[in-house]
Amino acid sequence: MARVKALVLTGYGTNCEQESAHAARQSGAEEAEIAYFSDISSGRVRMERYNFLIFPGGFLDGDDLGSAQAAALRWRFAKTDAGEPVLDQLKAFLNAGGVILGICNGFQLLVKLGLLPALNGKYFERQVSLSINDSARFEDRWVHLGVNAKSPCVFTRGLSRLYLPVRHGEGKIVPFDQPTLDAIEAANLVVLRYIDPATGEPTMEYPLNPNGAANAIAGLTDPSGRILGLMPHPEAFNHPCNHPGWTRGETSPLGLAVLAGGVDYLHSL
Numbered sequence: 001m002a003r004v005k006a007l008v009l010t011g012y013g014t015n016c017e018q019e020s021a022h023a024a025r026q027s028g029a030e031e032a033e034i035a036y037f038s039d040i041s042s043g044r045v046r047m048e049r050y051n052f053l054i055f056p057g058g059f060l061d062g063d064d065l066g067s068a069q070a071a072a073l074r075w076r077f078a079k080t081d082a083g084e085p086v087l088d089q090l091k092a093f094l095n096a097g098g099v100i101l102g103i104c105n106g107f108q109l110l111v112k113l114g115l116l117p118a119l120n121g122k123y124f125e126r127q128v129s130l131s132i133n134d135s136a137r138f139e140d141r142w143v144h145l146g147v148n149a150k151s152p153c154v155f156t157r158g159l160s161r162l163y164l165p166v167r168h169g170e171g172k173i174v175p176f177d178q179p180t181l182d183a184i185e186a187a188n189l190v191v192l193r194y195i196d197p198a199t200g201e202p203t204m205e206y207p208l209n210p211n212g213a214a215n216a217i218a219g220l221t222d223p224s225g226r227i228l229g230l231m232p233h234p235e236a237f238n239h240p241c242n243h244p245g246w247t248r249g250e251t252s253p254l255g256l257a258v259l260a261g262g263v264d265y266l267h268s269l
Contacts, residue, residue, distance in 0.1 A: 002269045004029040006052035007045070011036040012071060014058035014105065016235065023235035024054060027259035028267070037071075040089065043080040047093045051266055055106025057167070057233060067130060067170040068108035075113055087124075094123070097269070099154065099262045100227045104168055107219070107229035116229045117189040118222040119180065127180055128220075130231075131172045134212030138169040142244055143210055143232060145218055146195040146202065150188045152225030155261035161200070162192070163243070163252040164232035171211040171231040173220075181214055192219030192230055226265075234258035 006024040010017035017034050024032035029052060039045040047053065061070040078086040094100070102110035107130070110116045114124040133139055145162040175181035184190060193202040193216040194209040202216035203209050209216050211231070219230030234255030240246055242254075 002051065002266045004031070004052055004263050004266045005050045006032040006054055007047065007050040008032065008034045008054045008056055009037060009040070010034055010056065011038060013060045013062055014056055016056040016058055016103065016233070019238070020054050020056040020103065020235045023238050023256055023259050024052065024263075026238055027256045028263040037074065041078045041080055041086055043082055047089045048096065050093075051096075051098045052262055053093060053098060053100045055100070055102040055109050056235070057104030057106060060105050060109065063170065068105055068112050071109050072112035075109070094226075098226070099266060101155065101259065101262060102227075102229035103233055103235060104171075104231055107231055108170065110227065110229040111220075115227055116220045116222055117184050118227070119183055119187060119189065121223055123222070128173055128175045128184070130170050131174045132170050133168070133172055133210065135206060135210070138167070139171070139207070139210040140167045141165070141207060141210060143218070144195050144197040144208065145192045145232060146200060148188060148191055148193070151191045151221055152188065152223065153191045153221035153228055154225045154265035155228040155258050156191055157261055159253065159257055159261070161195075161252070162232070162234070162255065162258070163237075164234055164255050165236050166210050166232050168211070168231055171213065173213040173217040175214055184220070185215065187223065189221055189223070190215065190217050190219075191221045191228060192217070192232070194218050228258070228262070230258075
């Protein structure tokens with residue numbers, strides 16, 4: 001059984017790193033450490049030591065130029081003090097079989113780096129983007145999610161529905177064109193959708209769909225199923241009392257189930 005060593009990356013406006021590290025530990029990771037991007041770029045921390053990489057939520061670079069756009073450029077062009085491209089470390093991490101979870105701002109970063117959805121195995125090629133919510137406002141609410149059972153995603157195995165909080169201003173999935181969206185759907189790379197809890201069907205109705213995302217998409221995976229990006233915050237639902245209706249006896253699967261899916265996959269190796 002593989003020992004799960006999670007690395008939560010922070011810095012430049014990220015603000016959910018402590019919560020994400022706690023959630024990783026609660027989900028069974030034997031280690032969950034926090035490192036700044038500067039730790040990676042200086043060479044003080046190397047990704048090869050870990051097998052679970054978490055890009056948490058926040059406001060990278062104040063969302064200037066668009067959410068995570070500046071951070072994506074930093075990842076693409078930064079080099080370590082020894083002259084090694086930081087992106088080479090990320091590529092090596094993937095090739096070694098590690099899993100990656102991007103939450104909210106972290107999802108925005110994965111999309112703009114081209115790690116998601118990586119249609120036809122084309123990693124680091126941007127195929128979709130995330131834009132301003134149709135409501136033109138910051139959305140802070142809980143949403144109902146349906147899980148695509150046909151998706152290859154290792155994080156969502158055995159899950160059918162989730163109820164998680166969102167807190168974002170730019171969460172609307174926008175594909176480059178309709179054929180790209182059709183291909184993503186055909187490959188079952190859509191993992192999560194905003195749904196109407198009464199019917200269980202995907203919805204474009206606001207506020208059930210808080211941002212107007214195409215095809216009600218709330219989360220994407222890559223062809224390997226080892227990368228998951230989602231706008232809702234699973235790490236923020238780490239105890240039953242986090243549920244907005246817990247005093248009324250309402251309950252649902254904890255968001256930790258998503259992180260546990262990644263941990264369980266690594267344990268199975």
